[in-house]
Amino acid sequence: MSSKYDVLVIGGGNAALCAAISARRGGASVLVLEGAPKFYRGGNTRHTRNMRCAHDAATEILTGPYTEEEFWEDLLRVTGGKTDEVLARHMIRESKDILNWIVEQGVRWQPSLGGTLSLGRTNSFFLGGGRAMLNALYLTAERLGVDVEYDAEVTDLVIEDGMFLAARLKRPIKGETEIRATSLVAAAGGFEANIEWLKQYWGEAADNFLIRGTPYNRGSVLKMLLDKGVQEVGDPTQCHAVAIDARAPKFDGGIITRHDSVVFGIVVNKHSQRFYDEGEDIWPKRYAIWGRLVAAQPDQIAYIIFDSTVVTSFMPTLFPPIAGQTVAELAGKLELDPVALEKTITEFNAAVRPGTFDHTVLDDCVTEGITPAKTHWARRIETPPYLAYPVRPGITFTYLGTRVTKEARMLMADGRPSANMFAAGEIMAGNVLGKGYAAGMGMTIGSVFGRIAGREAAKHARN
Template sequence: MTRPYDVLVIGGGNAALCAAISARRAGASVLVLEAAPKFYRGGNTRHTRNMRCAHDAATEILTGPYTEEEFWQDLLLVTGGQTDEELARFMIHESKDILNWIVEQGVRWQPSLGGTLSLGRTNSFFLGGGRAMLNALYLTAEKLGVEIAYDAEVTDLQIEDGMFLGATLKQPIGGATDIRASVLVAAAGGFEANIEWLKEYWGAAADNFLIRGTPYNRGSILKMLLAKGVREIGDPTQCHAVAIDGRAPKFDGGIITRHDSVVFGIVVNKHAERFYDEGEDIWPKRYAIWGRLVAAQPDQIAYIIFDSSVVTSFMPSLFPPIGAPTIAELAAKLELDPASLEKTVINFNAAVQPGTFDHTILDDCRTEGITPAKTHWARKIDAPPYLAYPVRPGITFTYLGTRVNKQSRIVMKDGKPSANMFAAGEIMAGNVLGKGYAAGIGMTIGSVFGRVAGREAAKNAKN
């Protein structure tokens, strides 16, 4: 690694590999530095399972068209308009080609999933999940001649006047090494695993957060870039955060700790009180709001309450539900006040109106006369045994990042594009995601901007 490279890619997930492959296919020599050990390579990509891409017609794996305009409207909805329209529309347009390009890199799709996920038309699922997708990308990169180093922690970046000059690498064996490259692609993720950094914005509540993905995304590369003149983008308190099982590990619990059962019951806090509309929208557009909602509750804990009539209606989690023959006994097991939970359930049941239940649409099953209302999929909780999942905020990735343009080139604080630095993936996701989330869009950001960053980095190196 003492020889100079055309392109240095820092990171080891989807965005980094797409950038490395793209740059190598454009003729550049490429070095990838992954801070994690080889077994844990790939950051949060290991835990993914699908990607959201625009397409004009049904395919072998997708049940119908998902136009660029519909994708844009979905993004507007979940972000509340907090997105860079030029970059977002560019990403959406480029995503149409990613469906085929990613297959050319060895990734395989599986037939679409139906049921309560409601993603069969919009999202493509990786055969074998995120780890299989990663393994395919790594295999392709290695066959193309991309060099990859693991346990490779970058401790310093040499940047002067918007130009990347080199990096300092630390490995368990061999000590510090100076890396020289003509161009930098930063694809090292967010800072969600850095609890102390999260506490700067969230306070003590961050101690109760669970990190769904890798413990290696500590934001060190992001912090270095921002300290050396790179313009930041995004609200540091915004992130992709979902409600996950409160019994999950602190780090790396992954997708099997997530709960898709909210719309089939009610959610209460430690005082046994409901605090938000559980039926606001179709799950892929609204599941990611629940992490922030739970984070705002006392002690950052909540409980999904449902009955035995719906246990086969949603994808099961790793952890079994907690059950009891009565609401009062369930409350005792959850260490909630029995009288309070009984009152909440009784009031909810009394407010449920007659309707035709259909989890695939915004149906007419709703409540009247209670606050907050449940606007869709409201059914009485009256079929024992009664069940519950404890949930906490599960942080996937943060939105504070580096500003980029359509070439994925990093923008400096003075507004000028950097001379030779690019970014892709979570580290620049805040350009597209000001807040909120739609299922699969993180992989879209990584793949699209990774491919662009690699292509443009190779072009830059040649010049």
């Protein structure tokens, strides 16, 4: 390993690899520093399935067009307008090229999986999932001559007046060293695995959060950058947080612990009370609000309740549902008040108005006379066995990050662009995602800005 490179990439996931490949194809010498051991390389990319990209027509794996304007409208809706429009529209426009560019880097697509709820037109699925996608990018990077160092914990960044000079790192066997580079790409993710940092904003509730991905995303590189004068972006309490099975491990549960059954039933808290409209919008545009909703409930626990008529309507998860032949029996297994749960379900059933059920559109199956309403896909829960999943907040990634330009160049706190520092992926996702989420968007941010960051970092090194 050399001690001087044209481009240093910190991180080992999708954004980092896209940056490394892009920089190498731009003629730069490149080193990737992955803080995790090789087996756990790739951060949250390991647990992904798909990417959302704009496209003008159906393809072999996409069922129809998804225009730039429709993508923008979806992003605007899920973020409530909290997005940098210039950067967001730039990302959407660039995403059209990514569908082909990522294939050129060895990644392969497959048609959407059954039970993924309305993603066949908008999202491209990786053949073999996120780990296969990641392995393809690493193979391409290594064939191009990119150096990769694992178990490489960055302990300090030497930055002077907005210019990156060197990174100091320690490794279990090789010890400490310093790497100098002409350009830096930071693609090291957020701070979702740093419970103490989460508690600064969430208080003791954060102790009940489960981390869907890697335990290595502790935000150390992000903190160094912010401490050394890089401008921050994003609300530290905002994050991609979904409802995952409460029986999942503290870290690394991944996609198989996520529940997509909310729209087919009701969700109650520990007092057996509903607290939000389960049918607010098409699931891929609303699934990522449920982590925050559950986080606001007592003890950060909730229960998805449904009946036997819908068990084949959604993707099965790692953990089986808890079942009871009666509502009271189910309540007992969940340690809920059976009288309260029966009352909630009885009142919900009475409020359901008949309609034509269709989970792929905003249908006319609604409730009347109860609060909160269920505005779509409302059906009576009345066919035993009655089923439930216990869920907790599952944090995917945080939105506090580094502010960047269209060229993925970091901005300093005084508004000046950095001389040679770029960012891609979750570490800068807050530029686009002020709040909310739509399925596959994290991978889009990573791939698009990774490719840009690598290209621009190489260009800076050449000059």
